[in-house]
Amino acid sequence: MTRVGIVGVGHGVFGRRSDATVQELAFEAFRDALEDAAIDRDVIDASVIGSVPEYHKQRSLAGVIQEYLGLVPKPTWLTEVACASGSAAMRTAWMSIKAGVHDIVAVIGCQKMTELSTAEILALMGRVGEVQWESGFGTTFPGYYAMFAKRHMHEYGTTREQLLDVAVKNHFYGAKNPYALFRKEITREKAMESEEVATPFQVYDCCANADGAACVILASEERAKEISTKPVWLDGIGCATATMSVLRRPSLVGLPSAEKAAAVAYEMAGVGPEDVRVADVHDCFTIAEIMAYEDLGFCKKGEGGPFVAERQTYIGGKVAVNVDGGLKAKGHPIGATGVSMTYEIAKQLRGEAGERQVPDVDVGLTHNVGGIGQYCFVQVMKRD
Amino acid sequence: MFKWFGKVNYTPYTKVSDFAQYLKDGYFMGSRCKKCGATSFPPRADCEQCMSGDFEFFEVSGRGRVHTFTKIVAAPTGFEDVAPYIVGVIDLEEGGKALAWFGDSIEEGDIEIGMEVQIVPQIFEELEEIKVYYSIERLGTTWSKVSSAH
Ligand SMILES: [Zn+2]
Numbered sequence: 001m002t003r004v005g006i007v008g009v010g011h012g013v014f015g016r017r018s019d020a021t022v023q024e025l026a027f028e029a030f031r032d033a034l035e036d037a038a039i040d041r042d043v044i045d046a047s048v049i050g051s052v053p054e055y056h057k058q059r060s061l062a063g064v065i066q067e068y069l070g071l072v073p074k075p076t077w078l079t080e081v082a083c084a085s086g087s088a089a090m091r092t093a094w095m096s097i098k099a100g101v102h103d104i105v106a107v108i109g110c111q112k113m114t115e116l117s118t119a120e121i122l123a124l125m126g127r128v129g130e131v132q133w134e135s136g137f138g139t140t141f142p143g144y145y146a147m148f149a150k151r152h153m154h155e156y157g158t159t160r161e162q163l164l165d166v167a168v169k170n171h172f173y174g175a176k177n178p179y180a181l182f183r184k185e186i187t188r189e190k191a192m193e194s195e196e197v198a199t200p201f202q203v204y205d206c207c208a209n210a211d212g213a214a215c216v217i218l219a220s221e222e223r224a225k226e227i228s229t230k231p232v233w234l235d236g237i238g239c240a241t242a243t244m245s246v247l248r249r250p251s252l253v254g255l256p257s258a259e260k261a262a263a264v265a266y267e268m269a270g271v272g273p274e275d276v277r278v279a280d281v282h283d284c285f286t287i288a289e290i291m292a293y294e295d296l297g298f299c300k301k302g303e304g305g306p307f308v309a310e311r312q313t314y315i316g317g318k319v320a321v322n323v324d325g326g327l328k329a330k331g332h333p334i335g336a337t338g339v340s341m342t343y344e345i346a347k348q349l350r351g352e353a354g355e356r357q358v359p360d361v362d363v364g365l366t367h368n369v370g371g372i373g374q375y376c377f378v379q380v381m382k383r384d
Numbered sequence: 385m386f387k388w389f390g391k392v393n394y395t396p397y398t399k400v401s402d403f404a405q406y407l408k409d410g411y412f413m414g415s416r417c418k419k420c421g422a423t424s425f426p427p428r429a430d431c432e433q434c435m436s437g438d439f440e441f442f443e444v445s446g447r448g449r450v451h452t453f454t455k456i457v458a459a460p461t462g463f464e465d466v467a468p469y470i471v472g473v474i475d476l477e478e479g480g481k482a483l484a485w486f487g488d489s490i491e492e493g494d495i496e497i498g499m500e501v502q503i504v505p506q507i508f509e510e511l512e513e514i515k516v517y518y519s520i521e522r523l524g525t526t527w528s529k530v531s532s533a534h
Contacts, residue, residue, distance in 0.1 A: 119461065122459075122460050122461045123460065123461040125460040125461075126392065126460030126461050126462060126463070127394060127460075131394035131395055132394070132395040132398065132426070133426040133483065134483050135390070135392065135394055136389060136390020136391060136392055136393055136394070136517065137390065137391070137469075137471055137483055137484060137485055137517070138391065138392075138456060138459055138460060138462070138463035138466070138467070138469060138471070139456070139471060139483065140456055140458065140459070140460055142456075142458065143454050143456045143471060146454035146456075147452040147453065147454050147471070147473060148452070150452045150453060150454060150497065151451065151452040151497065154452070154497040154498075195457075196455075196457045197457055197458045198454045198455065198456045198457060198458065199454050199455040199457075200454075245426070246473065246481075246483070247425075247426060247473065247480065247481040247482065247483060248481075252451065252452055252473065
């Protein structure tokens with residue numbers, strides 16, 4: 001079967017984008033990716049849209065995007081697995097090329113989250129968990145991850161300071177990313193002054209809703225070599241699930257879906273965690289990045305707290321993580337996130353990440369989680 | 385009558401709706417597969433092990449230990465009036481886990497992971513409509529209607 005190469009990447013500014021519709025956001029990223037690939041849109045065989053429908057007024061989003069991008073009558077479809085919808089789009093596009101159905105596919109992750117009223121957001125927030133047995137108690141997204149944090153602190157001695165070290169690091173790099181929502185550094189002290197959300201979390205433990213889009217153009221090996229002088233290869237792509245209900249998980253100190261997805265991706269790509277020099281991981285909450293280090297094998301189980309405190313995930317450490325600012329500083333337009341992660345790692349592998357460039361990278365990784373770990377996608381990317 | 389369950393209920397119709405009737409009567413129930421005997425809490429109609437749809441309810445002691453917890457300050461729609469509230473996940477003695485609020489018998493400062501607790505059926509007394517739930521209480525706490533029935 002053919003290898004699948006990334007031949008073009010595009011990204012729009014994340015943030016409160018009151019200036020644009022969701023299809024206009026998608027267009028920015030798509031145009032950027034076409035320019036990057038130096039191809040005309042006529043060569044695109046199909047598009048896959050990663051997005052979460054309930055945030056948009058427009059129903060059946062793929063259709064309006066396909067029209068606005070000028071890709072009609074080519075095929076399109078939407079993928080949805082909560083915050084991992086963008087990676088699901090990556091995976092189905094990758095599958096379609098692997099299967100020989102398409103040669104060149106545009107993957108667009110996009111989301112507008114700021115159009116909903118606060119009341120609508122609060123209503124959606126109340127249905128994030130398993131609704132039959134959990135939501136009736138007013139569980140929330142930060143509430144679930146806060147319970148992971150409490151248990152992780154209990155079992156491994158992870159500290160409040162270590163959690164905030166994740167936020168400080170990601171804001172440090174986010175300040176250097178022109179696409180990021182928050183472009184300023186923070187201190188632990190400032191973070192500790194922020195409002196309480198769900199203990200032990202305060203505002204600075206949580207990523208922010210945002211609007212935004214990113215685009216990645218994938219091609220078969222043959223076409224990728226024709227189009228690009230430096231294609232990035234998507235050699236491993238693992239996907240796994242965990243139970244919707246946290247009540248049916250044996251432990252709440254990691255995401256079993258992430259461990260499984262990583263194992264699949266590493267095996268497919270023929271690499272191990274020690275080979276990964278740069279990674280974008282799903283830091284929707286500070287504890288989530290610490291658990292990601294462990295689930296991905298960057299450090300041993302339980303050692304994620306000291307790992308970040310010792311600056312092992314800064315550039316110059318063992319593996320640079322979220323040097324684009326992560327969800328924390330870059331913002332989290334949920335459907336766009338997985339594609340945005342792919343954008344960053346492709347740029348890193350091409351040596352085009354500017355002042356955030358990690359030296360000597362041959363292997364990079366993305367880790368995109370849907371919900372509270374119900375879905376996880378891990379991609380291993382390589383350069384020639 | 386599953387619409388009785390939870391301060392806000394999103395699933396009024398389910399094959400295990402009798403759970404809410406039992407809860408209203410003071411009984412905390414799990415499900416047991418009549419074919420293979422596999423048990424579940426939360427209850428489920430269709431056996432995860434053997435896929436049989438033939439099940440019965442059985443009473444769960446409600447005893448367990450705190451697996452983890454959090455105090456939710458930023459509350460979603462329908463919970464603004466009770467915020468902040470403390471949610472916990474309990475490892476039940478008979479297996480399975482339950483998620484619930486900590487009740488009045490436990491002070492916030494006394495909550496610890498691993499502590500022994502008791503799940504107790506509850507009714508929202510202040511509401512005219514029937515609304516039932518269960519709370520996490522000190523070991524030995526019983527619901528008044530339960531204690532007289534036993
Ligand atoms: Zn059975």
